[in-house]
Amino acid sequence: MDVVLLSRLQFAFTIMFHYLFPPLTIGLGVILVYLEGMYLRTKDPLYENATKFWTRIFGLNFALGVVTGIVMEFEFGTNWAVYSRYVGDVFGSALAAEGIFAFFLESGFLAVLLFGWDRVGPKMHFFSTVMVALGGIFSSVWIVIANSWQQTPAGFVLREHMVNGEPFMRAEIVDFWAMVFNPSSVHRLVHVWLGAFIVGAFFVMSISAWYLLKGKHEEFAKRSFRGALLMATFSSLAQLVSGDLQVKMVAEHQPAKFAAFEGIYENETYATLNFFGWPDEEERKLKYAFGIPGSLSFMLYGDPAAEVTGLNELEPTWGEPPVWLTFQAYHLMVAIGMLFIAVTLYSCYLLWRGKLYTTRWLLWFYVFAFGLAIIANEVGWVAAEVGRQPWIVYPTMVNGELHGGLRTSDAVSEAVKAEQVLGSIIMFGVVYLLLFVLWVVILNHKIQAGPEPLTDEQKAEHTGKGFLDAAAKLVGHKATMTEAEKE
Amino acid sequence: MALDLHVLWFVLLGVLLAGYAVLDGFDFGVGILHLTTKTEKDRQTFIHAIGPIWDGNEVWLVTFGGALFAAFPEAYATSFSGFYIAFMLVLFCLIFRAISIEFRHKMHSIAWRRVWDFCFFGSSTLASLLFGVAVGAAMQGVPLNKRGIFIGEFVDQIGVYPLMVGVMTVAMFMMHGALYLGLKTEGELLEHLYRWKWRGFIFFLVMYIAVTIVTIVTIPRSVDNFKHFPWAWIVVVLNLLAIANIPRCIYLRKPVQGFVSSGCTIAGLVFLFGVALFPNLITSQPNPDHSLTIYNAASSEGTLWIMTIIAGLGMPFVITYTGIVYWTFRGKVDLDQIGY
Numbered sequence: 113m114d115v116v117l118l119s120r121l122q123f124a125f126t127i128m129f130h131y132l133f134p135p136l137t138i139g140l141g142v143i144l145v146y147l148e149g150m151y152l153r154t155k156d157p158l159y160e161n162a163t164k165f166w167t168r169i170f171g172l173n174f175a176l177g178v179v180t181g182i183v184m185e186f187e188f189g190t191n192w193a194v195y196s197r198y199v200g201d202v203f204g205s206a207l208a209a210e211g212i213f214a215f216f217l218e219s220g221f222l223a224v225l226l227f228g229w230d231r232v233g234p235k236m237h238f239f240s241t242v243m244v245a246l247g248g249i250f251s252s253v254w255i256v257i258a259n260s261w262q263q264t265p266a267g268f269v270l271r272e273h274m275v276n277g278e279p280f281m282r283a284e285i286v287d288f289w290a291m292v293f294n295p296s297s298v299h300r301l302v303h304v305w306l307g308a309f310i311v312g313a314f315f316v317m318s319i320s321a322w323y324l325l326k327g328k329h330e331e332f333a334k335r336s337f338r339g340a341l342l343m344a345t346f347s348s349l350a351q352l353v354s355g356d357l358q359v360k361m362v363a364e365h366q367p368a369k370f371a372a373f374e375g376i377y378e379n380e381t382y383a384t385l386n387f388f389g390w391p392d393e394e395e396r397k398l399k400y401a402f403g404i405p406g407s408l409s410f411m412l413y414g415d416p417a418a419e420v421t422g423l424n425e426l427e428p429t430w431g432e433p434p435v436w437l438t439f440q441a442y443h444l445m446v447a448i449g450m451l452f453i454a455v456t457l458y459s460c461y462l463l464w465r466g467k468l469y470t471t472r473w474l475l476w477f478y479v480f481a482f483g484l485a486i487i488a489n490e491v492g493w494v495a496a497e498v499g500r501q502p503w504i505v506y507p508t509m510v511n512g513e514l515h516g517g518l519r520t521s522d523a524v525s526e527a528v529k530a531e532q533v534l535g536s537i538i539m540f541g542v543v544y545l546l547l548f549v550l551w552v553v554i555l556n557h558k559i560q561a562g563p564e565p566l567t568d569e570q571k572a573e574h575t576g577k578g579f580l581d582a583a584a585k586l587v588g589h590k591a592t593m594t595e596a597e598k599e
Numbered sequence: 600m601a602l603d604l605h606v607l608w609f610v611l612l613g614v615l616l617a618g619y620a621v622l623d624g625f626d627f628g629v630g631i632l633h634l635t636t637k638t639e640k641d642r643q644t645f646i647h648a649i650g651p652i653w654d655g656n657e658v659w660l661v662t663f664g665g666a667l668f669a670a671f672p673e674a675y676a677t678s679f680s681g682f683y684i685a686f687m688l689v690l691f692c693l694i695f696r697a698i699s700i701e702f703r704h705k706m707h708s709i710a711w712r713r714v715w716d717f718c719f720f721g722s723s724t725l726a727s728l729l730f731g732v733a734v735g736a737a738m739q740g741v742p743l744n745k746r747g748i749f750i751g752e753f754v755d756q757i758g759v760y761p762l763m764v765g766v767m768t769v770a771m772f773m774m775h776g777a778l779y780l781g782l783k784t785e786g787e788l789l790e791h792l793y794r795w796k797w798r799g800f801i802f803f804l805v806m807y808i809a810v811t812i813v814t815i816v817t818i819p820r821s822v823d824n825f826k827h828f829p830w831a832w833i834v835v836v837l838n839l840l841a842i843a844n845i846p847r848c849i850y851l852r853k854p855v856q857g858f859v860s861s862g863c864t865i866a867g868l869v870f871l872f873g874v875a876l877f878p879n880l881i882t883s884q885p886n887p888d889h890s891l892t893i894y895n896a897a898s899s900e901g902t903l904w905i906m907t908i909i910a911g912l913g914m915p916f917v918i919t920y921t922g923i924v925y926w927t928f929r930g931k932v933d934l935d936q937i938g939y
Binding site: 171172175178179180181182183185186188189190191193194196197199200201202203204205207208209210211212213215216217219220221222223224226227228231232271274275276277278280282284285286288525526527528532535536539543547550554557558 | 650651652654655657658660661662664665666668669670671672673675676677678679680681683684686687689690691693694695697698701702705706745746747748749750888889891895896898899901902905906909910913914916917920921923924927928
């Protein structure tokens with residue numbers, strides 16, 4: 113096996129394992145801010161205990177995100193040295209900004225969030241929680257910008273750099289803001305955030321649904337579930353809009369990736385948005401596909417007769433990604449997204465009718481749906497990254513010529529041997545398997561233990577003054593929520 | 600004199616590296632000393648002494664890596680790919696150290712805790728050794744081709760000299776960790792640490808003298824810069840004063856001053872390492888002409904400016920939060936008052 117393939121496998125494996133955690137921390141961070149904010153507002157001890165419970169779980173996920181994240185930063189240099197030399201001027205500065213602006217913020221205040229309950233006042237503690245949540249969101253900003261630059265580079269020139277008289281072409285920033293706001297970065301960042309909110313919300317709903325099914329910690333579980341359901345519904349709906357905007361952007365800037373997403377080989381008028389299919393890469397044909405004719409053309413150009421470009425008609429120098437994997441990953445993500453929209457809307461309806469917590473099949477669905485949320489996030493990235501192949505930095509079309517791309521096969525380290533990479537893959541395989549088992553065991557342990565029960569003192573305080581409880585108590589909707597609170 | 604951004608970023612990387620060594624150094628030291636205590640209570644105290652802050656301390660390494668990537672991509676690419684095995688071992692240690700700290704207390708089983716105790720000790724010791732070996736290898740130089748790409752083997756990085764620097768680093772972190780724990784403990788455990796402070800200091804002193812002699816004798820380039828920059832001698836003197844102050848503080852039981860002195864010692868050594876390297880980032884040996892310097896390994900001037908602005912905006916915040924966190928968690932560890 114060669115260094116390129118092994119390095120790609122290693123990167124895919126380590127990044128996919130890492131990406132279990134960041135969306136979870138970003139999503140949970142927002143939920144923590146909500147719960148602790150509610151506690152400060154209502155002084156209801158149920159919120160306090162809920163915040164503490166989710167904080168413990170947050171801490172576990174965060175630690176795993178940090179250690180698996182350091183691996184990623186090292187791998188750019190260890191396995192992809194040529195890439196690092198080529199993009200250092202652009203990508204490196206985004207990474208450094210991430211360290212300075214986000215990581216210090218996150219990990220500094222995390223200490224106060226996890227260990228500071230008795231050492232700082234409630235307001236300072238809440239401030240720390242907000243800072244940790246913001247830090248999580250900030251840390252996604254720079255890395256997604258850097259990755260988006262690889263997809264749709266902007267604001268740079270190719271310039272010859274000399275090392276001891278040996279020339280080397282590399283990308284250098286000439287317009288920082290054009291680099292930051294490259295054509296895909298805002299779309300992709302929003303998509304990543306919404307994906308993270310969905311993961312965080314489904315995580316909370318999964319555990320809460322399990323408590324409800326087992327009849328444990330019911331008041332706590334209902335409260336957590338309700339907040340998370342609202343977040344999941346909003347994010348799933350917003351994700352549809354974000355996805356639609358993004359796919360139009362991909363069609364414009366990365367035509368080969370787009371054609372692979374949809375499995376289009378020949379140019380098509382009345383092109384179909386297929387619900388499923390099976391691209392046959394040998395015969396260069398999409399088989400067993402089903403969809404509404406004209407829908408894809410209509411979605412892209414507002415005209416069902418518009419022509420959509422297929423892989424066969426693209427300039428051959430664009431190269432072609434592995435179509436089957438890109439197609440299936442993309443379709444799986446979309447399918448899960450659609451399912452989530454349907455299920456969350458239906459659940460909101462049941463919540464309104466007061467039947468949600470007794471619909472057992474639906475609660476069982478939520479127990480396992482967290483896995484689907486993770487899968488959707490992972491395969492979304494698979495579609496994005498595999499769809500970019502054979503390029504590690506995608507080229508741009510300037511005056512009919514491709515400009516500024518770097519092929520993945522040219523990007524690996526010169527000094528690294530295949531057996532070293534194989535050895536490190538085995539090491540990561542073993543270590544990550546252990547980490548995964550530990551994560552599941554400890555998570556299970558914490559879930560079994562559950563939130564702390566209310567003390568008698570707390571029960572006396574717990575008078576149900578919560579905002580949503582106040583809303584729930586409003587019969588007939590005659591008064592406003594703020595009035596209800598005063599009652 | 601115009602501001603030379605290349606020099607500025609060399610200095611800033613030095614600051615990040617020194618910050619990392621001083622802060623994570625005592626975390627490693629706690630790990631190195633972990634098995635010297637026997638009771639569950641003492642071991643918990645050790646872990647809780649660094650529990651809230653180790654993660655923030657590790658961010659200094661992440662930021663150092665990011666800044667090296669951004670400011671000097673050629674040096675980042677050559678060192679990380681050239682020292683592949685060493686970096687993979689470092690990652691392995693960092694992962695195990697993190698999970699030992701975070702997972703040890705999550706289960707009540709004795710066997711579970713013993714395993715993580717051992718992992719915590721092993722990974723902290725090996726990581727300290729590897730960081731020291733890396734510094735030693737950088738001092739000595741490694742074979743590079745004309746393009747500045749590493750062309751040697753793993754064994755070229757682990758000679759006698761790098762190993763000596765590695766052992767010195769273990770000793771230094773052990774001493775630093777004992778001094779840190781002195782701030783965080785009381786009673787019998789404090790007496791136990793008193794003995795380990797002395798052991799750590801003597802171990803460090805022996806290694807420090809040995810490494811200094813070998814450096815001056817075998818790596819003549821390392822002292823050249825002191826001729827160009829006579830003011831660097833001031834740092835040498837300050838570094839020696841800081842080292843001399845450590846036994847005084849241990850003896851007089853001045854824990855804060857002792858810990859600050861050992862922090863200054865570490866920062867001083869990182870500084871001297873920088874002076875010895877300058878202007879090289881990775882020295883080529885043989886063929887010094889192939890070295891990667893702060894000029895041929897750097898990003899464009901424009902990017903260095905952007906990064907300078909980013910650092911200027913960000914660093915005051917970083918220092919503020921680090922200060923807030925350390926202030927919040929000042930004082931002795933109280934096992935009854937642990938949040939999470």
